[in-house]
Amino acid sequence: MTRTFFVGGNWKMNGSVAAVSTLVDGLNTASLKQGVEVVIAPPALYIPAVQSSLKAGHVAAQNIYSESKGAFTGEISAEMLKDVGVQWVILGHSERRHVFGETDELIAKKAKHALGVGLKVIFCIGETLQEREANKTTEVVFHQLSAVAQVVSDWSNIVIAYEPVWAIGTGKVATPVQAQEVHHDIRVWLKDHVSPQAAENTRIVYGGSVNAGNCQEIGRQADVDGFLVGGASLKPEFADIINAAQ
Numbered sequence: 001m002t003r004t005f006f007v008g009g010n011w012k013m014n015g016s017v018a019a020v021s022t023l024v025d026g027l028n029t030a031s032l033k034q035g036v037e038v039v040i041a042p043p044a045l046y047i048p049a050v051q052s053s054l055k056a057g058h059v060a061a062q063n064i065y066s067e068s069k070g071a072f073t074g075e076i077s078a079e080m081l082k083d084v085g086v087q088w089v090i091l092g093h094s095e096r097r098h099v100f101g102e103t104d105e106l107i108a109k110k111a112k113h114a115l116g117v118g119l120k121v122i123f124c125i126g127e128t129l130q131e132r133e134a135n136k137t138t139e140v141v142f143h144q145l146s147a148v149a150q151v152v153s154d155w156s157n158i159v160i161a162y163e164p165v166w167a168i169g170t171g172k173v174a175t176p177v178q179a180q181e182v183h184h185d186i187r188v189w190l191k192d193h194v195s196p197q198a199a200e201n202t203r204i205v206y207g208g209s210v211n212a213g214n215c216q217e218i219g220r221q222a223d224v225d226g227f228l229v230g231g232a233s234l235k236p237e238f239a240d241i242i243n244a245a246q
């Protein structure tokens with residue numbers, strides 16, 4: 001099976017009514033390669049605006065809580081996303097893990113709930129610089145994967161985003177070889193711990209300082225099936241990254 005190239009734009013906590021309109025207009029008028037799955041994750045408040053105006057892609061939320069409804073001030077649920085027609089959610093982003101203290105267990109619970117409701121999940125994993133320097137990269141990402149594998153058996157609606165924490169927003173992009181190595185290890189892990197089909201079919205995308213200048217080479221790696229882009233998704237160069245699809 002061919003894995004459709006996937007490019008996500010995670011706007012994080014950036015934007016305004018005016019900026020959303022400019023960004024979406026830019027994407028709507030850009031010349032974009034066909035056959036690339038584009039998913040934009042604006043701040044939740046701007047989801048309806050992007051959803052109603054974006055032509056060449058779908059919309060994701062940047063987070064959900066693991067419960068359906070109730071006394072959880074400030075949170076939104078998978079059911080609410082489904083209710084307004086959102087298909088995707090990002091879970092396990094390193095900023096959720098490190099700024100908001102989300103654990104592997106909570107992220108797994110959210111993933112199970114989101115998938116059960118019918119959402120597709122962009123599941124982020126990745127090691128810190130300290131962990132990489134201690135040669136713990138695979139140990140860390142395998143642990144993050146295992147937490148979800150313990151509660152989810154069907155990975156067909158999951159895109160894995162490998163995002164080394166040291167590369168996020170730092171300008172220090174992983175080399176193509178570094179990205180390929182970890183993506184390959186993740187694919188082997190999927191084969192051994194989920195199924196050969198999951199290994200073959202699951203998209204594994206790279207995130208961390210992707211830009212128009214480095215995307216071609218990284219995107220060419222055998223086990224890199226796309227990108228999750230932060231900073232550059234807020235700029236016109238995001239169209240070039242989409243067009244780097246192999």
Ligand SMILES: O=C[C@H](O)COP(=O)(O)O
Nearest residue numbers: 010168169208209230231
């Ligand atoms: O979700 C996106 C990643 O955190 C990458 O962010 P960045 O492209 O700004 O490094």
